[in-house]
Amino acid sequence: MYMHLIKMIWNRKRANGLIIAEVAIAFVVIFAVAVLSIRNYNLMQIPLGFEYDNMWRLQVMKSGAWDGSTDGETFQQIVAAVEQLPEVDNLSLLSNATFRNWTSTRSFQVDDKFVFYYMNFFDDRAANNFDMTLLEGRWFGPQDSNQNYDAVLVNKTFVEKFYPNGDVLGKNIVKIDPDEIDREQTEQIVVGVFDDFRQFGELVPQSPYVFFRVDAEQNKRNLGIEISLNPNVDEVFEQRLLTMLRGLAPEYSYSFTSWANSRDSQLRQTTTPLAIFGVIAAFLILMVAMGLFGVLWQNVSTRTHEIGLRRALGASASGIHRQIMSELIIVTLIGVLIAFIGLVQLPVLGVFQELDWSLFWLSFIAALVFMVSLSALCAFYPGKVATGYSPSEALHYE
Structure with a gap:
């Protein structure tokens, strides 16, 4: 038929x-x-790997170039002042913001393996503030200060892709090039493995991701101040916060953005x-x-x-x-x-x-x-x- x-x-x-x-x-x-x-x-x-409810990002901005010495001292004063507010449950520092396409990457060739990953910087309190999940090792801590290496955290995808058959804890993940003798080269030692941190949102695939440590006491970078607020914060808190900051350091400008709003905006764009x-x-x-x-x-x-x-x-x-x-x-x-x-x-x-x-x-x-x-x-x-x-x-x- x-x-x-x-x-x-x-x-x-x-x-x-x-x-x-x-x-x-x-x-x-x-x-x-x-x-x-x-x-x-x-x-x-797939879970994001962090919580975004009641999370806000305070960004301190300057019209000119950021001076790690003078601006860094003022930045520390701003952080201390914000931390004292009763509406703030927790506070930490983060370089590249969540739900935005702010990227920092690193890549190099080791033998026949091409290593590529996204990188970010945060302080010792960030993992707890973001409610991240630790799979192996430990989070950053004071013991990582003044070492002859840089402590790093890697995500599960990084381990699965580049260290599928071995323990990554204690390993150096940076390529040390003996030909570049004039450049100071510091080992980057893995101290912990976290589940994930999907910085770019739900609609972006999981990728190898590495966190570098920022010492909050010695930081000279202009990082975002990530604030966990009380759920019952009133609507005028944002205005009170910005008014306080303009009085404390009027030479800077400020933006105060909800992680949830950034997520909604990115989802719409995508x-x-x-x-x-x-x-x-x-x-x-x-x-x-x-x-x-x-x-x-x-x-x-x-x-x-x-x-x-x-x-x-x-x-x-x-x-x-x-x-x-x-x-x-x-x-x-x-x-x-x-x-x-x-x-x-x-x-x-x-x-x-x-x-x-x-x-x-x-x-x-x-x-x-x-x-x-x-x-x-x-x-x-x-x-x-x-x-x-x-x-x-x-x-x-x-």
């Missing part, structure tokens, strides 16, 4: 060629939508292009559905004599209906096969790093089910109408 259907499809290859092309293009679009949807859903299920792509994809799929419906309607209308003859020879209406639907589904599968030949090259060639085989097959199956269901839906009504003719009406149809 199926070989007979394929032969009939081949005999009408010109009419079916357009349908196959439409299906192949639509399938690629549906596949892309499925990839983005499944990827983002999976990413949203999802808006996805939503626009989704709307465009929906219109394209609608146009393809209308095209399939129209082409199939015309196809069935031109075959009314054939349908009437088959009915006169004893074929049932349901049998003819199934044949019409089966023809379109086979045509759809041919279009899907053509699209598959092109799409399968993406994971084979590694064009997109995030498109692994698991994501590819899940997206392919989802797109396949959607496309076959759409084709069956488009074929159902025209086939039902055509088989509604009696044999005598169909044989006299013009």
Whole structure:
């Protein structure tokens, strides 16, 4: 039966060629939508690695260049003044803010291994303030001051990627280049492994991440002051805080931003292009559905004599209906096969790093089910109408 259907499809290859092309293009679009949807859903299920409720970032800004000596002393006074406020539960320092695309990276080649990671700086109190999870070792502490090494913390992804078969604690993760004898080179020793710190939000994949220690007492950097506030802080606290700071150090400007607001803003920036792509994809799929419906309607209308003859020879209406639907589904599968030949090259060639085989097959199956269901839906009504003719009406149809 199926070989007979394929032969009939081949005999009408010109009419079916357009349908196959439409299906192949639509399938690629549906596949892309499925990839983005499944990827983002999976990413949203992964914990951030920190808490953002009741967390605020106070940024001290200066019009000119930051002087680590004079500005650093004033910065310490600002930190001490903010810490004394009764509304502040906890306070710590952090370099690159959460939910913003502020990045610091480091990469180097060691033998045949390329090491790349995101890096950030925070003080001894930050991990507790952010409610991070320690997996191995310890957090930063006073024992890391005045050492001949730099203490660092690495996340679980860093360990899985660069130290999959060994203990990373106590290891030096920086490349010491003996050829650069004029440059002071300090080892960076891992003292702890944390679960994760997804600085860029839920829709960004997990990456190797390293924290470097900042000594709050000796810090000369202009870091963000991360404040954990009481849940019952009133609405005028922000204004009172900024007024106090302008009185303490009027030569600076200040911004006071909620982590939750930064998260919402970043999600909007990330999802808006996805939503626009989704709307465009929906219109394209609608146009393809209308095209399939129209082409199939015309196809069935031109075959009314054939349908009437088959009915006169004893074929049932349901049998003819199934044949019409089966023809379109086979045509759809041919279009899907053509699209598959092109799409399968993406994971084979590694064009997109995030498109692994698991994501590819899940997206392919989802797109396949959607496309076959759409084709069956488009074929159902025209086939039902055509088989509604009696044999005598169909044989006299013009």
